[in-house]
Amino acid sequence: MLPSRYVKHSPASKESVSVQVLVLGDIGRSPRMQYHALSVARHGGRADIIGYHESAPHPDLLTNPRIKIYPLASPPSVLKSRSIPFIISGPLKVLWQIWTLIRVLGYQTPPARWLLVQNPPSIPTLAIALLISVLRNTHLVIDWHNYGWTILAGTKGRNHPFVEISKAYECALGQAAPTASVTVTHAMKRQLEREPYNIKSPILVLHDRPAAIFQPLKSLADRRDFLEKLPETRDFASNIMAGQTKLIVSSTSWTPDEDFSLLLQALVTYAKEETACPVVAIITGKGPQKALYEERIRDLQRTGKLPNIRILTAWLTMEDYATLLSCADLGICLHMSSSGVDLPMKVVDMFGSGLPVAAYSGYESFDELVKEGVNGCGFETADELAIILKRLFSEGGLGELRHLREGAKKESDLRWDEEWDRILGRVLGVID
Template sequence: MLPSRYVKHSPVSKESVSVQVLVLGDIGRSPRMQYHALSVARHGGRVDLIGYHESTPHPDILNNPRIKIHPLAPPPAVLRSSSIPFIISGPLKVLWQIWTLIRVLGYQTEPARWIMVQNPPSIPTLAIALLISVLRNTHLIIDWHNYGWTILAGTKGRDHPFVEISKAYECALAQAAPTANITVTHAMRRQLEKPPYSVKAPILVLHDRPASLFQPLESLSDRRDFLERLPETKEFASNIVSGHTKLIVSSTSWTPDEDFSLLLDALVTYAENRSAHPILAIITGRGPQKATYEEKVQNLQKAGKLPNVRILTAWLTMEDYAKLLSCADLGICLHMSSSGVDLPMKVVDMFGSGLPVAAYSGYESFSELVKEGVNGCGFERADELAAILTRLLGDEGTNELQTLRKGAKKESDLRWDEEWDRVLGRVLGVMD
């Protein structure tokens, strides 16, 4: 629990509680930070939501008068291209981010009672947030989604000097910066309490929970109407509703920490059984490796290795994505935790839509979300995923799939608002 000085805010009215919610990323693709903003506003607080405005945020964000979006200016295109070596573009990009963060946090927004910052990225976000919190007498909360240095290590290697610098920086700021911390798992909390982090400030565990937007779609006619409206599923709608074609959905950022080849290899193995149900796989999201894998899919199709499988990519609104999940037979999560102690938000959204999952399970915190045989299945290899697809999507897997669907719906009974109120409402002073 937090010390009482961080919990009791009786002299401060709820209307005067102000929070700067900071994410050094695309606001529209940062659901957890959007949910923080909505929760504060729901209780009468004022929110400055700061980040890159690249994709459309949650509709309730746009319609809430208590939430104001402050877009960060993206780095110049030349710093985002691969034509400049990272050793040059990396530091220049950080300098640009320092300037934009100070300008928005220190000059374009009013002083707030709290700054809540998403980590990662940690450079330069944590340092600038600490600086502003000191200068403006603001309480600082770090919401730990993962570690920046482990993500960097995934692309540069753990022995890269930038990785060592990033780790030392992140550990130092973890000890010095926050009034409080939030983690997405109990495993991450335990890790932060030990060296090399040795965090002394209070650490609260706030599990991701689905927002109200993600709901099971019970009506068969509503399911058919949506599938017939969505371009990616229109020609398959009747067969999906009848159960002849199975619909699987995976959301990915197309980055190295999500090995899409696992799903491709599993689908190739599945397709070897010509009597298996046809599969329509919808892959949503954007990222650097998307074009590479789209080419691999085309090559597999030309080679005749996916005879009863169609793989389509899509970029959907939040509303359409939520409905697509509720219409699917199985969700696929390829998230490989770089730290071993984070959890993928996409699985939470799937559960919120009543969708069971097959998820990569090779990390410590996996069991905090997915319960084997209850709401989903875990795998670490492509052949294991292929076996899950064959078993669950076959005629004999109907009962097991229904059992997992019931477990997914039960997991979603506790929603974000309830979890947030329980963990953070009194801390921020928006609840009595």
């Protein structure tokens, strides 16, 4: 709970509580920020969500009368071209974002009591959010998912001048901007309280939890019906139901912080085993490296390195994705935390669907989510992942896989609504 000096509630009804939810990214691919808006509206408040409207958002976001989407104009395609050096396209893109953010936040949206902004991206989001909060007398809350400078360092190197500038900017705005901060892990909270961040305003920990749409499988009949309906699994439905083929699912943004080659190498190694159970791997998501990896997958299949392995890419509706997770045998997460203290939302969704996971584990906050041998398994190399697949998909591993699924189902009992109400609901004034 925030100290009383930070929260100035009037005796007005909950309907007067207004929250702007800002994400400088695709709203449809920002589940946590969508859930914030839905939680505000569920308690009678008004939520305006601002971001790029590129893919379909959560269906309830479109039908709830208390939620309004304010789309940001995407940067011109010329600024996304790789033919223009980053030193030119980067600043021009930031100027475009500054203009669109000021226009939407300052003029198109009505004033709000709260402004909840996702970080990263940090530039220019944090500076504009601070400016708007001062001009409109709005309480600013930063929702820290990760650090912008560590993501940039992944592509530019930690010693790049832009990375140093980004780090200094993020630390300064983190100290100066918020009424409060929200983090996704306790490890991140501890880091923000120390140098170089040294944030003195209240920091709340709100772990990601699955939304209601992610539920464990209700019956085997439901599983069969869905697998027979989905184009990607239709041809394999009978074998999957019989346990003769294993279905694995991974969701990725196809970016450098997820080394998808780990899964490909693991499947090549796994396929060399003569007794290996056939596998269908469905990879969902969009991103810049998708075409590159699709070509690598085709090469592996053409050269016969993936016998009895089918790797399919798909872009699914939220409903179909949630159902696919509940129908799968194992979820794969390749998220590599650039900061070491964030957590992948995709694992949260998998647990919500009762799906055990094999996840990359080489970062500090990993065990805040995945419990080794309880609801999933950790790996850091392709060989370690291959060993996990061999063990779980062998006849002797069926008991372990069932045990992990039970652990995932127990994890699914922890839901977003309860967590949000306990941490943020009273702070924002939508809960008494």
